[in-house]
Amino acid sequence: MNALDLARWQFGITTVYHFLFVPLTIGSATLVAIMQTAWYRTGDEKWLKATKFFGKLLLINFAIGVVTGIVQEFQFGMAWSDYSRFVGDIFGAPLAVEGLASFFLESTFLGLWIFGWDRLPRGLHLATIWCVAAGTMLSAYFILAANSFMQHPVGYIFNPVTKRAELVDFGKVLFQNTTYTTFFHVIASAFLVSGVMVVGVSLWLMMRDQSADAMRKTLKLGVIATIISGMAVMYTGDVQAKIMVAQQPMKMAAAEAVYETGENVPFSLVTVGSLDGSESYWSLDIPGLTSFLATGSWTGPDSTVQGINDLQAQYEQKFGPGEYAPYVPLVFWAFRAMIGLGVLGILFALFAAWITRKGRTPDAPLVKIAAAVAFLFPLIGISAGWIFTEMGRQPWIVFGLMKTSDGVSPTLTTTQALISIVTFTLLYGVLAVIEFGLIIRAVKIGPPETVELAELGDADSGRPLTFSY
Amino acid sequence: MSWETLQIIWFVLIAVLWIGYFVLEGFDFGVGVLLPVVAKNEAERRTVLTTLGPVWDGNEVWLLVAGGATFAAFPEWYATLFSGFYLALLVILCALIVRGVGFEYRSKRSSMVWRRNWDAAITVSSFLPALLWGVAFANIAKGTPLELDANGNSQYIGTFWDLLSPYTLLGGLTTLFLFVTHGAVFLALKTDGDIRTRSNKIASQSGLVAAVLAVAFGLWTQLSYSQNAISWLPLAIAVLSWVAALAANRFGREGFAFLFSAITQGSVVIFLFCALYPYVMPSSIQPAASLTITNASSTQYTLTVMTWVAVFLTPLVLCYQAWSYWVFRKRLHPDQIADPSHGSLDLPHEVSV
Numbered sequence: 001m002n003a004l005d006l007a008r009w010q011f012g013i014t015t016v017y018h019f020l021f022v023p024l025t026i027g028s029a030t031l032v033a034i035m036q037t038a039w040y041r042t043g044d045e046k047w048l049k050a051t052k053f054f055g056k057l058l059l060i061n062f063a064i065g066v067v068t069g070i071v072q073e074f075q076f077g078m079a080w081s082d083y084s085r086f087v088g089d090i091f092g093a094p095l096a097v098e099g100l101a102s103f104f105l106e107s108t109f110l111g112l113w114i115f116g117w118d119r120l121p122r123g124l125h126l127a128t129i130w131c132v133a134a135g136t137m138l139s140a141y142f143i144l145a146a147n148s149f150m151q152h153p154v155g156y157i158f159n160p161v162t163k164r165a166e167l168v169d170f171g172k173v174l175f176q177n178t179t180y181t182t183f184f185h186v187i188a189s190a191f192l193v194s195g196v197m198v199v200g201v202s203l204w205l206m207m208r209d210q211s212a213d214a215m216r217k218t219l220k221l222g223v224i225a226t227i228i229s230g231m232a233v234m235y236t237g238d239v240q241a242k243i244m245v246a247q248q249p250m251k252m253a254a255a256e257a258v259y260e261t262g263e264n265v266p267f268s269l270v271t272v273g274s275l276d277g278s279e280s281y282w283s284l285d286i287p288g289l290t291s292f293l294a295t296g297s298w299t300g301p302d303s304t305v306q307g308i309n310d311l312q313a314q315y316e317q318k319f320g321p322g323e324y325a326p327y328v329p330l331v332f333w334a335f336r337a338m339i340g341l342g343v344l345g346i347l348f349a350l351f352a353a354w355i356t357r358k359g360r361t362p363d364a365p366l367v368k369i370a371a372a373v374a375f376l377f378p379l380i381g382i383s384a385g386w387i388f389t390e391m392g393r394q395p396w397i398v399f400g401l402m403k404t405s406d407g408v409s410p411t412l413t414t415t416q417a418l419i420s421i422v423t424f425t426l427l428y429g430v431l432a433v434i435e436f437g438l439i440i441r442a443v444k445i446g447p448p449e450t451v452e453l454a455e456l457g458d459a460d461s462g463r464p465l466t467f468s469y
Numbered sequence: 470m471s472w473e474t475l476q477i478i479w480f481v482l483i484a485v486l487w488i489g490y491f492v493l494e495g496f497d498f499g500v501g502v503l504l505p506v507v508a509k510n511e512a513e514r515r516t517v518l519t520t521l522g523p524v525w526d527g528n529e530v531w532l533l534v535a536g537g538a539t540f541a542a543f544p545e546w547y548a549t550l551f552s553g554f555y556l557a558l559l560v561i562l563c564a565l566i567v568r569g570v571g572f573e574y575r576s577k578r579s580s581m582v583w584r585r586n587w588d589a590a591i592t593v594s595s596f597l598p599a600l601l602w603g604v605a606f607a608n609i610a611k612g613t614p615l616e617l618d619a620n621g622n623s624q625y626i627g628t629f630w631d632l633l634s635p636y637t638l639l640g641g642l643t644t645l646f647l648f649v650t651h652g653a654v655f656l657a658l659k660t661d662g663d664i665r666t667r668s669n670k671i672a673s674q675s676g677l678v679a680a681v682l683a684v685a686f687g688l689w690t691q692l693s694y695s696q697n698a699i700s701w702l703p704l705a706i707a708v709l710s711w712v713a714a715l716a717a718n719r720f721g722r723e724g725f726a727f728l729f730s731a732i733t734q735g736s737v738v739i740f741l742f743c744a745l746y747p748y749v750m751p752s753s754i755q756p757a758a759s760l761t762i763t764n765a766s767s768t769q770y771t772l773t774v775m776t777w778v779a780v781f782l783t784p785l786v787l788c789y790q791a792w793s794y795w796v797f798r799k800r801l802h803p804d805q806i807a808d809p810s811h812g813s814l815d816l817p818h819e820v821s822v
């Protein structure tokens with residue numbers, strides 16, 4: 001492997017890892033804010049227990065999400081300096097705005113929320129967790145605007161003198177349809193995985209008879225969140241698919257392994273084919289579904305989906321000789337994993353709602369196992385979605401503008417890249433073990449039996465703190 | 470506004486972000502390094518860490534925004550610097566990762582092995598960036614081996630070891646001791662009891678070491694590498710303010726000690742940026758490869774957009790961050806840590822020691 005391959009693997013590993021924690025924190029921050037709001041408005045202690053408990057899980061995840069995010073801010077310059085030079089004029093702006101508008105917001109107010117239980121009036125304290133939630137979503141918006149520029153560059157011109165892409169319309173970068181559909185898709189999927197997590201954890205604790213009353217309430221909240229977000233994920237995904245067909249037809253062709261342009265193109269649920277994906281021996285197809293996903297029409301000329309071979313020929317004409325198709329088997333399967341695992345998450349939430357209906361509590365050991373692992377399905381589904389959309393864009397780092405191989409730092413040596421990828425992988429691996437250990441502990445302990453709330457001002461009178469490091 | 474003016478504004482704004490970072494995370498680093506020295510038992514260790522609890526994350530964001538703003542305003546600087554200092558930044562990144570997780574996880578379990586390991590991790594991961602930021606800035610001030618490549622881009626052609634020289638290590642020790650003293654002054658301000666007394670004493674001692682190092686580093690920088698005579702001014706302010714900080718510390722006026730210490734941290738950044746202007750990364754071997762605020766900057770349009778963003782958001786950020794410091798303004802006493810050996814994620818069968 002050369003420095004380029006290692007840099008790509010490193011970006012993939014660090015980013016996928018970072019994004020295991022991000023959706024969980026985005027969704028959970030809002031769900032915890034909803035729980036605390038319910039407590040604030042009803043005074044029902046069950047909601048307070050739920051807030052404290054899911055808040056604890058949120059914080060364990062947040063810690064890793066925050067620290068692995070630092071790497072993201074730095075590694076464009078470290079490993080992708082030519083990319084940074086080429087698009088810095090455009091790409092740097094949303095990153096800087098993200099820091100200024102949202103990182104400060106979420107970190108400052110998270111500190112206030114964690115340590116402010118006995119220092120802030122209840123209404124104000126509630127506002128802090130809503131600020132955190134808002135911060136996480138703002139952050140998602142700006143970073144997705146940056147990513148959307150890579151998928152579909154707009155609002156720029158190419159300056160032939162400096163050989164750089166230059167920003168001419170920041171509004172277009174922030175508000176192009178790729179950005180906001182991606183944003184809604186990502187936010188919805190964050191709520192999906194967080195909803196399933198809340199359902200699973202609540203169900204598991206109900207089955208152990210730990211704070212069952214409170215957990216029944218949070219289970220319902222989780223189910224509602226999952227169903228609403230599940231529908232939103234499907235709808236936004238559908239809108240995105242059609243935008244993708246217009247903007248990156250090659251990605252859609254690869255997602256479906258459509259080699260020849262045609263009408264009424266089927267969607268294969270499962271395919272057995274040659275390793276390079278160009279030949280299929282056996283597949284289970286739904287007629288016309290690919291056409292429908294891509295164009296909105298099942299049959300007829302409107303349902304035409306461009307094939308990889310046609311697109312390859314077009315791109316060769318436009319961009320010169322080269323390989324313009326991504327690695328099809330990976331994109332094909334990542335696309336299916338994304339959809340399938342997301343659907344499994346939704347089904348689990350519906351199943352949990354059914355077996356707990358009218359005050360019932362299931363006791364089958366299998367249900368308990370399912371409750372414990374269910375969140376992994378949508379979580380891995382999200383990773384698959386990112387792998388699909390990023391690998392599906394290859395060979396481009398910025399679609400149509402710059403190839404990934406041209407973006408890597410020219411100064412990056414194989415040794416450096418090897419040192420950093422090994423370091424990050426080991427460090428992230430150890431952190432995963434530690435964090436997962438703590439999550440398991442927190443879930444086993446469950447919500448507190450009783451919650452004592454100090455009166456406002458107690459912390460300042462020298463009484464013990466409600467929370468300390 | 471003209472492009473030239475905007476470039477100067479953004480050079481100043483990047484400096485402001487680094488000032489925020491040195492002033493705020495500077496004491497975080499100091500507190501982390503001092504943890505084993507200043508706290509003698511569990512209640513004290515937790516008190517020390519809790520002084521940082523509500524604020525460390527917000528402090529660190531100054532770095533992220535400094536990085537992001539450099540990317541947006543001076544992409545060539547961001548690209549050359551970050552790819553050039555690759556392994557040094559890797560060390561800093563790993564340290565920042567471990568530190569942040571350490572703060573959050575350390576007291577979750579009662580196991581002393583668990584806590585001791587995190588304590589060691591926090592100390593080491595506070596020490597390394599405190600040292601390496603000084604090394605990094607000294608390298609920038611001194612000039613690094615930058616060369617134009619075939620595409621006309623400035624590239625760092627040295628190795629990791631080339632970043633280490635007597636001058637740059639002096640820079641590293643300077644920031645290390647400045648931050649350690651700043652941390653001690655902060656602890657003296659934010660705690661009560663033995664920690665306060667110890668911190669006060671440590672601040673006097675490390676403050677003197679820092680003074681010697683900083684004067685040596687300041688003079689070396691000014692006489693050998695500074696582009697401008699004006700940088701004498703922030704250097705003088707840094708020194709005078711440091712004298713005031715140490716005097717205030719001697720007389721137990723912790724608020725003033727912290728204020729003056731903060732002015733020194735900020736003045737050091739101003740000094741370095743004044744010494745650098747109009748360069749952002751001078752080359753030690755090929756003048757044409759030097760990056761300046763002109764040839765490293767983004768376009769006038771981008772700088773204009775970013776200026777508007779900064780004008781609207783920065784005051785807001787300063788307001789709520791200042792408010793959070795106000796909320797947590799009271800001193801902490803180890804007695805306020807209820808049941809210090811207890812971990813909130815102890816399983817029922819784990820008896821706290």
